[in-house]
Amino acid sequence: MTRAGPEYRWLLPSAVVAPELPGDRSDRGRPRRTVRDWAVDTCAFLCAVLIGMLTADAMSQAADYPEALKAADQLVGVLACCTVWVRRRWPVQLASVLVVVTVFAPVTSGALLVALFSLAVHRPLKPAVAVVGAVAVVSSVLQPVVRPDPHASLLANAVTGTVLVLLVMGWGMLVRARRQLVVALRERAVRAEEEAALRAENAQRLAREAIAREMHDVLAHRLTLLSVHAGALEFRPDAPPAEVARAAGVIRDSAHEALQDLRQIIGVLRSPDEGAEDRPQPTLATLDALVAESREAGMKVTLDSAVGDPGTVPVATGRNAYRIAQEALTNARKHAPGAEVTVTVTGSPGEGLAVEVRNPAPVGEVPRVPGSGQGLIGLTERATLAGGRLAHGPTPGGGFEVRAWLPWPS
Template identity: 90%
Template sequence: MTRAGPEYRWLLPSAVVAPELPGDRSGRNRPRRTVRDWIVDLCAFVCAVLIGMLAADAMTKAADYSETLQAADQLVGALACCALWLRRRWPVGLAWVLVAVTLVAPVAAGAVLVALFGLAVHRPLKPTVATVGAAALLTSWVQPVVRPDPTTGLLANAIMGSLMVLLAMGWGMLVRARRQLVAALRERAVRAEEEAALRAENAQRLAREAIAREMHDVLAHRLTLLSVHAGALEFRPDAPPAEVARAAGVIRDSAHEALQDLRQIIGVLRSPDEGAEDRPQPTLATLDALVAESREAGMKVTLDSRVGDPEAVPAATGRNAYRIAQEALTNARKHAPGAEVTVTVTGRPGDGLAVEVRNPAPLGEVPRVPGSGQGLIGLTERATLAGGRLEHGRTPGGGFEVRAWLPWPS
C-alpha cells in the first residue's frame, strides 16, 4: 500500500499510514501525532473520565464502600485514564492491562472501552482484537461478581457491560474498515494515474516511431536520388551536357520534393490542424508514378501489376505497399546501380496483397553509399503492424529480393 500524502493523512489510522516494522520499538517509523490526533485523544480521555466518574458515583452507594477503597478506586481510575495517552504506542499491551484492572476497579470501565476502540481501529480482528475482546467480554461477566454495582442487578450489569464492549469494538472495526477503504481507493486512483501516464508515454513512443518510420521512407527515396546523381556528376565531370542537365534536373526535383515532404511531416508534428492542407498520401494507384520517377532517374524498372483495380485496394494497404516498393527501389538504386529491378504486385480481396521487388547482382564495382540499415527494419515493422509479413534476403545469383504480404479484406 502506498504511503498517504499530507492531504489524505487525516483519513487514515497510523497503522495504515505507516505500519510499525516487526521488532521495531524505537518509534522511528511511527508518524508524528497530528493536531487531529491530539483532539481525538483528548476527547477519548474526557469520555473515559466521565464514564469513570459515573461508575465511581454508583459505587459510593454501596454500604461497605470505605474511604480507603474509594481513594484506591479514584487513583486507579485516574491512572487508567492517563494511560490512554499511550494507546497509540502500545495498543495491545494497554488493552490487556486495562481489561485486567477493570476486573477489580469498575472506575476503569471508560478507559477500557476507549482502549478496546483504539485496538479495533489499529489492529486486525484476528487474532489480536478477537482475543482481547473475548477477555473483555469475560471480564464484563466476572466483574459484577467481584465488585457488584449496588444500583443495578447482577445480570443487568453483566449484559450492559457486554453490550458496551461489543459497541466499542464494533465501532472501532467499522472505523478501521472505512479507513482501509479510503486508503485502497486512493491507492487505486494513484495506480490508475500511473497506468494512464504509462499508456500516454507508450502512445507517444509509438507515434514517434511511426513518424520516424514515415520520415525515413519518404526522405530516403529523395535523398538517395540526390546522392546518386550528385556522385555521378562528381565522378564524371566529362559527361555530355545532356546527361549533366538531366542529372541536375533530377537533383533539383528531388530536393524540391524532399523539402515538400519534410514540410508536411513538420506540419503534422506542430499541430494536427495543419494536416488538412497536407498533400494526398500515396496509394497503390500511384505506384506507376513511382516507377516512372525511378526510370527518369536512370533506373531500369519493370512493373508487373496483376491487381485488377488499384483504386479498390484499401488506402492503408495501398500506402504500405507503396512504401515497401519505394524503399526497395531506393535500396536497389544504392546497392545495385544499373541492374534491372522487377516490381511484382499481385492479389485480390480476401487473399491479400503481395509485393515483390527483385534485382540481380550489380554489374561492376558498386560505389559506397552510406546507409543505416533502418529501412528494412522499418518495412518489417510496417508490415507487421498492418497484420502482414515481410521477408528479404539474397538470391542464389547474388541479387536481392524483398517479399511482402499485406491483408486485403474481402
C-alpha cells in the same frame, strides 16, 4: 504527479486483502505523533478520566466501601487512564490487561472502552482481537458480580456493560473500515494517474515512431536521388553536357518533391485542419508513377503486376505496398546502381497482397552512400502493424530481395 505517502504504501494482491493502516505497523519506524494524534489522545484520556470519576463516585456511595479500597481504586484508575497514551503502540496488550483489571476495579471501565476502541481501529479482526473482545464481554458480565453497583441491579449492569463493549468494538471496526476505504481510494487514484501517464507516454512514443517512419519512407526516396546523382557529378566531372543537365534536372525535381513532402508532413503535425490541401496519399494505383520516376532517374526497373484493378485494393494496404516498393527501390539505387530491379505484385481479395522487389548483384565498384539501416526495420514494423509480414536478405547470386505479404480482406 502526486504520490501516496509512506502510510499509504501497501500491497493489494487481491480484492480480499485489506490495506495496511498506519497503526498496523510495529514499533520500528513508527511515525511521530501529529497534532491531530495529540488532540485525539487528549480527548480519549479525558473521556477515560470522566467515566472513571463517574464510576468512582457511584461506587463511593455504597455503605460497605472502605477507605483503603477507595484509595486503591483511585490509584488503579489514574494508572489505567495514563495507559491511554500508549494505546497506539500496544493496543492488544493494553486491552488484554484492562479487561482483567476492570473485573476487580470498575473505575478502569473508561480506559477499557478507549482501549477496545483503539484495538478495533488499529488492528485487523484476527483471532487475538476476537478473543480480547470476547473476554471483554465476559468481563462486563462478571464485573457487577465481583463489584456490584449499589444503584442498579445485576442484570442491568451486565446488559449495559455488554452493550457498551459491543458498541465500542463495532464503532472501532467501522472507523477502521472507513479508513481502509479512504486509503484504497487514494491508492487507486494514484494508480490511475500513473496508468494514465503511462498510456499518454506510450501514445506519444507510438506517434513519434509513426512520424519518424513516415518521414523516412517519404524523404529517403527523394534524398537518395539527390545523393546518387550528386555523387555521379562529383566522380564524373568530365561527363557530357547532356548527362550533366539530366542529372541536374533530376536533382532539382527530387529536391522540389522532397520539399513538398516535408511541407505535407509538417502541415499534418501543426494542425489536422491543414491537411485539406495536402496531396493525396500514394496507393497501389500510383505504383506505376513511382516506377516511371525511378526510370527517369536512370534506374532499370521492371514492373510485373498481376492485380487486375489496383483501385480495388484497400487504401491502407495499397499505401503500405507502395511504401515497401519505394524503400526497396531506394535501397537498390543506393547499393546496386545500374542493376535491373524487378518489382512483382500479386494477390487477390481473401488471399492477400504480395510484393517482391529483387535485384541482382551490382556490376563494378559501388560508391558508398551513407545510410542508417533503419529503412528495412521501419518496413518490417509497418507490415507487422498492418497484420502482414516482411522478409529480406541476400539471394544466392549476390543480389538482394524484399518479400512482403499484406492482408487483403475479401
